[in-house]
Amino acid sequence: MTHQDTLDRIDHYLDDHLEEFIAGLARLCAQPSVSTQNVGITECAQLVAEMLREHGYQAELLPSAGFPIVYGEGAGRGDKTLLFYLHYDVQPAEPLELWESPPFTLTRRGDNLYARGVADDKGHIITRLAGLAAVRHALGELPCRVKFIIEGEEEMGSPSMASFIEGHQEMLAADGCVWEFGGVNYDGAPIQVLGMRGICYVELVAKTANQDAHSGLGGSIFPNAAWRLVWALNTLKDQDERILIPGFYDAVQPPTPYDLELLARLPDDAEKTKEMYGLKGFLKGMAGVELRRAAVFEPTCTICGLDSGYQGPGSKTVLPAEARAKVDFRLIPNQSPDDILAKLRAHLDAQGFGDIEIVYHGGTRPARTDPNHPFVQLTNETAAEVYGQEMVVSPLSGGSGPNYPFVHTLRLPVVATGVGYPGGRVHAPNEHIRLHDFIQGIRHTARIVEAFGRM
Amino acid sequence: MTHQDTLDRIDHYLDDHLEEFIAGLARLCAQPSVSTQNVGITECAQLVAEMLREHGYQAELLPSAGFPIVYGEGAGRGDKTLLFYLHYDVQPAEPLELWESPPFTLTRRGDNLYARGVADDKGHIITRLAGLAAVRHALGELPCRVKFIIEGEEEMGSPSMASFIEGHQEMLAADGCVWEFGGVNYDGAPIQVLGMRGICYVELVAKTANQDAHSGLGGSIFPNAAWRLVWALNTLKDQDERILIPGFYDAVQPPTPYDLELLARLPDDAEKTKEMYGLKGFLKGMAGVELRRAAVFEPTCTICGLDSGYQGPGSKTVLPAEARAKVDFRLIPNQSPDDILAKLRAHLDAQGFGDIEIVYHGGTRPARTDPNHPFVQLTNETAAEVYGQEMVVSPLSGGSGPNYPFVHTLRLPVVATGVGYPGGRVHAPNEHIRLHDFIQGIRHTARIVEAFGRM
Numbered sequence: 003m004t005h006q007d008t009l010d011r012i013d014h015y016l017d018d019h020l021e022e023f024i025a026g027l028a029r030l031c032a033q034p035s036v037s038t039q040n041v042g043i044t045e046c047a048q049l050v051a052e053m054l055r056e057h058g059y060q061a062e063l064l065p066s067a068g069f070p071i072v073y074g075e076g077a078g079r080g081d082k083t084l085l086f087y088l089h090y091d092v093q094p095a096e097p098l099e100l101w102e103s104p105p106f107t108l109t110r111r112g113d114n115l116y117a118r119g120v121a122d123d124k125g126h127i128i129t130r131l132a133g134l135a136a137v138r139h140a141l142g143e144l145p146c147r148v149k150f151i152i153e154g155e156e157e158m159g160s161p162s163m164a165s166f167i168e169g170h171q172e173m174l175a176a177d178g179c180v181w182e183f184g185g186v187n188y189d190g191a192p193i194q195v196l197g198m199r200g201i202c203y204v205e206l207v208a209k210t211a212n213q214d215a216h217s218g219l220g221g222s223i224f225p226n227a228a229w230r231l232v233w234a235l236n237t238l239k240d241q242d243e244r245i246l247i248p249g250f251y252d253a254v255q256p257p258t259p260y261d262l263e264l265l266a267r268l269p270d271d272a273e274k275t276k277e278m279y280g281l282k283g284f285l286k287g288m289a290g291v292e293l294r295r296a297a298v299f300e301p302t303c304t305i306c307g308l309d310s311g312y313q314g315p316g317s318k319t320v321l322p323a324e325a326r327a328k329v330d331f332r333l334i335p336n337q338s339p340d341d342i343l344a345k346l347r348a349h350l351d352a353q354g355f356g357d358i359e360i361v362y363h364g365g366t367r368p369a370r371t372d373p374n375h376p377f378v379q380l381t382n383e384t385a386a387e388v389y390g391q392e393m394v395v396s397p398l399s400g401g402s403g404p405n406y407p408f409v410h411t412l413r414l415p416v417v418a419t420g421v422g423y424p425g426g427r428v429h430a431p432n433e434h435i436r437l438h439d440f441i442q443g444i445r446h447t448a449r450i451v452e453a454f455g456r457m
Numbered sequence: 458m459t460h461q462d463t464l465d466r467i468d469h470y471l472d473d474h475l476e477e478f479i480a481g482l483a484r485l486c487a488q489p490s491v492s493t494q495n496v497g498i499t500e501c502a503q504l505v506a507e508m509l510r511e512h513g514y515q516a517e518l519l520p521s522a523g524f525p526i527v528y529g530e531g532a533g534r535g536d537k538t539l540l541f542y543l544h545y546d547v548q549p550a551e552p553l554e555l556w557e558s559p560p561f562t563l564t565r566r567g568d569n570l571y572a573r574g575v576a577d578d579k580g581h582i583i584t585r586l587a588g589l590a591a592v593r594h595a596l597g598e599l600p601c602r603v604k605f606i607i608e609g610e611e612e613m614g615s616p617s618m619a620s621f622i623e624g625h626q627e628m629l630a631a632d633g634c635v636w637e638f639g640g641v642n643y644d645g646a647p648i649q650v651l652g653m654r655g656i657c658y659v660e661l662v663a664k665t666a667n668q669d670a671h672s673g674l675g676g677s678i679f680p681n682a683a684w685r686l687v688w689a690l691n692t693l694k695d696q697d698e699r700i701l702i703p704g705f706y707d708a709v710q711p712p713t714p715y716d717l718e719l720l721a722r723l724p725d726d727a728e729k730t731k732e733m734y735g736l737k738g739f740l741k742g743m744a745g746v747e748l749r750r751a752a753v754f755e756p757t758c759t760i761c762g763l764d765s766g767y768q769g770p771g772s773k774t775v776l777p778a779e780a781r782a783k784v785d786f787r788l789i790p791n792q793s794p795d796d797i798l799a800k801l802r803a804h805l806d807a808q809g810f811g812d813i814e815i816v817y818h819g820g821t822r823p824a825r826t827d828p829n830h831p832f833v834q835l836t837n838e839t840a841a842e843v844y845g846q847e848m849v850v851s852p853l854s855g856g857s858g859p860n861y862p863f864v865h866t867l868r869l870p871v872v873a874t875g876v877g878y879p880g881g882r883v884h885a886p887n888e889h890i891r892l893h894d895f896i897q898g899i900r901h902t903a904r905i906v907e908a909f910g911r912m
Contacts, residue, residue, distance in 0.1 A: 159772070199673065203772040212735030217785045218654065218856035221757030222698070223739045223748055228760035228782075229694065236691040239684065241809075243677070279778075280667030284678045293678055302676030305683035306775050311762035312783055317614070317658040317818040319785050319857075320761050323734075327683075328767055330672045330774050354696075363772040401673035402774075 011140035012448045016132070016441065023132045023444065024115070026053065028108035030090075030124045031117035037091035037158050043069050046090045050127065050152055057131050058138075059150070064170075066162035069154035073173070076134075078144030084454050085149045085176035086130045087408060087416075089156035092119035093429045100431035116434040121426045123182045125435050125443075127152065129421055130180070133447030140448075145455020149176055153404075156182070159201075159364050160404035167407035178377045178454060179414040180447070181405065185422030185439060187394060189269065192385040192446070194395040195418045196378065197370030197409075199298065200333035201402040202342045203306075205361040206234060211323040214311065220321040228310040231325035234355040238329070238346075239303045243285055247349040250301070253336040257299045260373060261397040265294040268394060298398040302332040328363075332402065339365025366402050369409035369416075373397055377415040380457060384449040385419065388442055419446050466595035467903045471587065471896065478587040478899065479570070481508065483563035485545075485579045486572035492546035492613050498524050505545045505582065505607055512586050513593075514605070519625075521617035524609035528628070531589075533599030539909050540604045540631035541585045542863060542871075544611035547574035548884045555886035571889040576881045578637045580890050580898075582607065584876055585635070588902030595903075600910020604631055608859075611637070614656075614819045615859035622862035633832045633909060634863050635902070639875030640894055642849060644724065647840040647901070649850045650873045651833065652825030652864075654753065655788035656857040657797045658761075660816040661689060666778040669766065675776040683765040686780035689810040693784070693801075694758045698740055702804040705756070708791045712754045716852040719828060720749040723849060753853040757787040783818075787857065794820025821857050824864035824871075828852055832870040835912060839904040840874065843897055874901050 030053070035046030047063050047070045054061035054074040061074035072090065095105035095118045103109035105118040117124075130150070138144050151174060155162055167174060187193050210225040220226075239245050257265070272293055276283070284293055306329065311322030331342055343362060350358050371378060373395060385393040408414050421443030427433045485508070490501030502518050502525045509516035509529040516529035527545065550560035550573045558564035560573040572579075585605070593599050606629060610617055622629060642648050665680040675681075694700050712720070727739070727748055739748055761784065766777030786797055798817060805813050826833060828850060840848040863869050876898030882888045 201774070203774070205772075210736070215734055216856070217757070217759045217761055218787060218854070219752075220734075221759040221785070221787050221855065222755040223743060223752045224734065224736065225740060226760060228763050231763070232687050232690045232760065233696055235687045241688050279670055279675075279679065281665070281679065285680060288678060297674075297678045300677040302672070304672045304676040304776055305681060305687065305765070306672055306773060307766035307768045307777070308683050308686070308763040308780060309768035311760070313762045313764035313781070317660075317783065317785070318761060319656070319658070319759075321759055322762065325763060326768070328772065330676070330772070332673060332676050399673070400676065401671070 008140050008452060009449070012136045012452070013445065015136040015139045016444055016448070019132070019135070020441065023128055026131070027115065027120065027125060027128045030127060031108045031119055032106055034106050035091050035119070035154065036094050037069060037155050039094055043091065043154050047072050047154055050090045053131065054150060057135060066166045068162040071154070071166060072150065072152040074150035074152070076144060076148045078146045078148060078455070080146055080455060082454065082457065083147040083149060083176040084451060085151065085174060085179045085414065087179055088127050088130065088150065088152040088182045089123045089154065090127065090152050091154045091157050092122065092124070093157050097431060102432055113437045114434045115437060115440065116432055118433055121422050121433055121435045122428045123156065125421045125440060126182050129440070129443045129447050132444045134451060136444070136448045137451045145452060149174065156404070160366065161364060163404040164407045167411050171411060174412055176412065176414055179408050179416045180450065181416050181418035182420070183422060184418040184420030185443065186389065187269065188424050190389070191391040192389040192393045192419065194381065194385070194393045195399045196373055196395065197335070197398040198368060198401055198403045198405050199398065200337060200339060200366050200368035200406065202331040202333060202339035202365040203363040204329050204343065204346065205363060206231060206327045206329060207359040207361060208234065208325045208357065209323065209359070214323050215321040217319040217321045224321055226321055227325040228322045230355070230358065231310065231327055234350060234353070234358045235305065235327055237349070237353045237355070245301065245303045247345050249345050250342065253338070253341070254301060255335045257295060257397065262291060262295065264373060264395050264397045266291045268294055268396065298396070298400050299334055301334050301337060302330070304330045304332070306330050332400065333368045334398070335368045335370055338367050366404055367406035369406040370398055371409060371415045371417070375415040376457065378417060380453050381417040381419060381450055384446060384453055388446045388449055419443070419450065463595045463907060464904070467591045467907070468900065470591040470594045471899055471903070474587070474590070475896065478583055481586070482570070482575065482580060482583045485582060486563045486574055487561055489561050490546050490574070490609065491549050492524060492610050494549055498546065498609050501545045502527050502609055508586065509605060512590060521621045523617040526609070526621060527605065527607040529605035529607070531599060531603045533601045533603060533910070535601055535910060537909060537912065538602040538604060538631040539906060540606065540629060540634045540869065542634055543582050543585065543605065543607040543637045544578045544609065545582065545607050546609045546612050547577065547579070548612050552886060557887055568892045569889045570892060570895065571887055573888055576877050576888055576890045577883045578611065580876045580895060581637050584895070584898045584902050587899045589906060591899070591903045592906045600907060604629060611859070615821065616819055618859040619862045622866050626866060629867055631867065631869055634867070634869040634871045635905065636860070636871050636873035637875070638877060639873040640877030640898065641844065642724065643879050645844070646846040647844040647848045647874065649833070649836065649840070649848045650854045651828055651850065652790070652853040653823060653856055653858045653860050654853065655792060655794060655821050655823035655861065657786040657788060657794035657820040658818040659784050659798070659801065660818060661686060661782045661784060662814040662816060663689065663780045663812065664778065664814070669778050670776040672774040672776045679776055681776055682780040683777045685810070685813065686765065686782055689805060689808070689813045690760065690782055692804070692808045692810070700756065700758045702800050704800050705797065708793070708796070709756060710790045712750060712852065715828060717746065717750065719850050719852045721746050723749055723851065753851070753855050754789055756789050756792060757785070759785045759787070761785050787855065788823045789853070790823045790825055793822050821859055822861035824861040825853055826864060826870045826872070830870040831912065833872060835908050836872040836874060836905060839901060839908050843901045843904055874898070874905065
């Protein structure tokens with residue numbers, strides 16, 4: 003059988019079984035699994051394990067520090083192993099009134115499939131199962147071993163993932179990993195993201211009294227929690243966006259010339275972004291490659307929220323006893339949230355803000371896959387075949403995720419390909435995927451598996 | 458008739474008519490008049506005018522830029538005129554569930570009278586009417602002309618008072634003014650406040666986009682409204698409490714040696730205050746006269762509220778498009794809110810914060826009455842007679858009020874005596890006065906009028 007025969011058999015299988023895959027997707031989307039609300043989690047984990055078994059894989063629910071993790075594996079020819087990372091939990095469906103069809107009922111309107119989780123991430127679970135089924139049909143067996151790690155806490159920041167992987171390295175040993183997201187950009191070109199920034203999310207809390215005071219009484223003699231907070235925040239970053247915590251940048255690895263080359267090849271969507279957000283411009287007037295570099299290769303210190311005293315209409319003459327700021331540090335290789343947390347504490351103490359409490363709301367470490375890794379090259383080639391366009395490769399994403407233990411503990415190259423597109427309203431009402439993207443995502447998954455077996 | 462006879466006749470009259478005064482107070486408190494909610498305002502103004510007429514005064518409702526002002530006047534012996542400033546509006550009664558009796562039903566429990574507005578300020582309206590009635594009874598006629606200006610916007614910051622007085626100077630001409638509040642301290646000593654700080658209340662608004670962004674997307678390239686606000690606020694005041702707006706202190710008049718002497722005589726309630734608010738200490742470790750001086754003779758810049766982005770539990774990775782701070786400047790003679798507002802705008806512009814919008818929520822100018830004025834001396838003496846204790850005289854209050862046009866437009870000495878005590882829960886549920894304070898407040902009002910006639 004020629005290679006082309008194999009590919010033809012894959013495509014025919016997919017054509018013949020599309021309605022079956024859509025039915026599987028409907029079944030999975032019908033089971034709510036909202037991790038932040040602890041709704042339907044175990045039921046969904048059990049359903050996913052059952053569906054893996056129906057596809058011929060061994061599957062079980064393994065305990066983690068949080069919600070159960072579905073682990074699955076299947077035999078295949080050769081000595082290579084491909085690991086699929088996915089998640090079965092979804093974002094809350096609220097606000098419900100903005101959905102045009104019930105969020106937990108897969109609904110087809112036109113060429114789109116709507117449901118909470120259809121893109122993030124249940125569509126990818128089905129995509130992997132469908133792609134693998136096609137390859138097995140075409141070759142008679144899988145060309146490699148496969149493993150699945152499907153967690154239920156991704157929408158909560160994957161707090162249990164690093165320790166789970168630490169404790170299951172042998173079980174999870176593999177040669178490559180396919181990530182849980184991916185898809186095409188607005189131009190229809192396949193996109194690849196080869197790393198994620200880390201995050202260290204804290205809340206700074208100033209407390210100066212046991213109750214608010216009248217501003218006429220205390221204004222010039224009471225400590226003011228809001229002022230303490232403003233002054234403390236001001237020591238964290240200057241108006242040139244330089245983060246002032248000593249040692250903050252110590253571990254930062256600058257982008258390589260090849261990273262900059264990849265950034266230069268990315269489409270320029272700066273004007274589109276400016277228009278969407280109504281921005282007068284970007285920080286420091288940045289544009290082009292410099293803007294794209296800063297967007298991902300600069301670590302950040304973002305105030306996500308401020309909360310103190312009176313916030314209603316008009317005026318209230320109150321002196322606040324408490325003030326809070328949510329602050330999100332995005333980290334780039336090789337920064338780590340533990341280290342940044344310790345440096346933040348030391349900095350605040352040194353600046354005279356020992357009274358400011360730091361509440362740690364979680365973090366992940368940054369991690370990247372080498373853009374020159376053969377598995378990345380393989381994926382670029384299969385994508386070009388399937389989509390008829392060169393893959394648009396981002397060396398690093400601005401967002402964060404649990405890829406660090408995959409890259410650094412399991413030492414895997416990680417590629418991200420999937421069924422999404424920028425208009426899919428992920429995390430929002432009317433989340434959807436386009437049917438064509440679903441089919442292409444399955445085809446691409448099948449081709450990656452087929453090529454991985456020959457690698 | 459000897460002077461002592463007059464005083465005896467006053468006291469007997471008060472003894473005989475106490476239940477009548479309490480009935481009048483009940484009638485007034487039964488009429489809700491919440492200015493900030495626009496509830497019952499005109500009805501209450503009409504009721505007050507009616508009660509003035511029942512006491513033999515001419516009274517009418519005069520239009521102002523806002524709610525109607527009740528103006529009343531009555532004839533008397535001699536060529537002197539005493540003006541009473543009062544207000545008929547009250548704070549909202551909410552939270553209703555914390556009231557032990559209906560807020561708009563005067564309720565006597567033990568030796569206390571409970572109702573919204575019983576202390577602030579309807580008790581004072583009745584106190585003035587009752588004291589004047591006693592004097593008229595004792596002397597056959599009033600020893601001076603009297604005028605009443607009773608507004609309905611005091612709880613909103615008296616926005617119409619200055620312009621109303623500006624336009625009615627002849628009508629309001631007088632030789633002395635009795636203010637709307639006063640009473641005794643925790644030791645039972647009568648208190649006198651001879652001035653009020655001004656206020657300039659603003660909201661600073663930073664807007665950087667038309668919608669919040671994901672912090673992973675925008676953290677290092679989007680302007681962040683919360684950061685803009687923090688940086689702008691930080692330029693307003695340093696950690697040594699020095700306000701950094703150029704020219705801010707230009708008009709400030711330092712306290713005189715006599716002011717400091719009056720401050721030195723005030724009881725030291727610093728420990729009580731520290732305990733009540735759970736403070737570790739006062740700013741800069743201040744204590745004693747220095748603390749009392751700073752509490753009133755320093756202008757302030759107080760952050761009353763901060764509002765931006767996500768403020769719920771846990772973390773949300775959002776980059777805020779908007780951030781707001783409520784800021785309250787307390788002003789001391791001879792600062793003015795217009796001048797401070799202009800200087801604030803110029804300062805923000807000069808510091809590169811032309812993008813920060815200033816929303817002005819109102820202001821009043823500071824004003825003081827000379828502690829050596831004969832009318833103040835007269836009040837000190839009548840207080841000592843009625844209360845059996847020396848009056849505790851504050852040269853300036855930390856709070857603010859509409860006294861500027863009385864002091865500077867009408868050129869009146871203003872004294873503040875009344876029926877309150879520190880435990881009266883003014884502005885809070887279960888607002889009350891003590892019956893004994895009510896009686897003493899009426900006696901004192903009567904003695905001031907009687908002595909003013911002889912001045």
